[in-house]
Amino acid sequence: MNKVFLIGAAGTAYGKSNLTARDLSMLASKHAIENAGIKPQDIQASFVANAFGMAEKQGHLGPLLMSSLGIPHAPSSTIEAACCSGGSAFREAYVNVASGFYDVMLITGTEKVSHLDTLTATTYFAYGGDYLFEGCSGASFPGLYAAMARAHMHEYGTTEEELAAVAVKNHNNGMFNEKAHLQKKITVDDVLKSPVVADPLKLFDACPFSDGAAAAIIASEEFMNRNGLEKKISIKGSGRSGGSGSLHTREDMSSLESTIRASREALGQAGISVKDLDFAEVHDCFTIAEIIAMEDLGIFEKGQASKAVVEGRTAINGEIPINPSGGLKSKGHPVGATGVGQIVEVFDQLTGNSGKRQVNDARIGLTHNVGATGGSCAVHIFERE
């Protein structure tokens, strides 16, 4: 496989937007093209990550986006893997460039959900799981993670206070991210007293429904050399795994097998261990998800991650900063954009452009993106050149 570089990445603010998913995707892509320092005509093909396009009565977004960027001839398809759409689209683009088929690809994730009422949005999110069996037996999307949380608490003695510490930490980080959806400092008590959504998860254990878009551009070494472009960040590993799309059929309810497989694949390609990471952006759709992610990635032993959060070991100035962007919890979760947005954070961190949330001397960063309850997982590792 050929060496592939991350040459540009940019995102819109996450939150409630008056723009359409189409507008948002255009804006993020424009900014990514600008900071990559290439011409739009250099882009040979694109993947769009979008989960709920039909909620805006718009499928087939790719060609519309390409036209808006002035490159209607460039082929573009939508990749949908629920909340892992962004990471999956990035992976597929990586495969295309690493194999030598294309030199330059654009990956754009976008989502617009704020025009939906809470019930409709809740129902759409439930569609990402095994809806006919789990959703139709009454599980909301938070309900699925609540069931995992209860299993984790039962198995390892994890407490609701420890889960709350994840939310507090991510909100602290999000305070330094001007593009974050929820820029608000919260306390453990705020989390514990927020309304219960699906016991033991409360409103403040959950990420918000956000609008937003994020875009990334990757290129081959040959293209970089031919155009005399500075190589800033290389992609060291790309891991992707499926897992049972039905939570209820799994042996272990407190672990995502797809995270374990995807991360081992990516780490293996990079030839590093998790100890070499300077920070990670992990998929914290709920507080319990960040705990499970850190354990499945191998950053902490099973049952130990929540203690590490409470001890501050995952804060921006801790031994392994987790979600310096604020994560899905504070930065927001525009479903299709999320996985690409994690890569935008890595781009900013590795180019030293993260302002007050800058991780000191960040050299290697990892992104971890999950679809639904782990039916899909994508893990990528990036290194500053």
Added chain:
Amino acid sequence: MSDEALFVNDIIEATRDGIIKAYQCTECNEMGVSVQALCKQCGNNKLNIKEISNVGKVVTYTIQTVAPDPFVNEVPYAWVIVELEDKIRITGWIPFISSKEQLSIGQKVKLVKSYKPGMVFEKLSE
């Protein structure tokens, strides 16, 4: 159809009468209650469809206080994952459970019917 695959409606329609249909591999005897065409264990393409016990134990659960579309008027209730006596895991719900204290991991339950169109379990005494 019985040796072809286990389809969504085969499973859901049987649960209306409290019956659970499973597939069983004709080669390795692997069983499961899931939409299935090929055996998960050995890849065999011949599956028998059979009725299995509708009694099991709660593996994990949540109390839903905010629900998706068909369940809005049912809250609060428990959504459960159940391990049946044949060690197969399925999902369902238990109406009128409003607090976590009313249920526990390991609680014995039985499938009684389906409704809207989820699988309804009830608590059994040990």
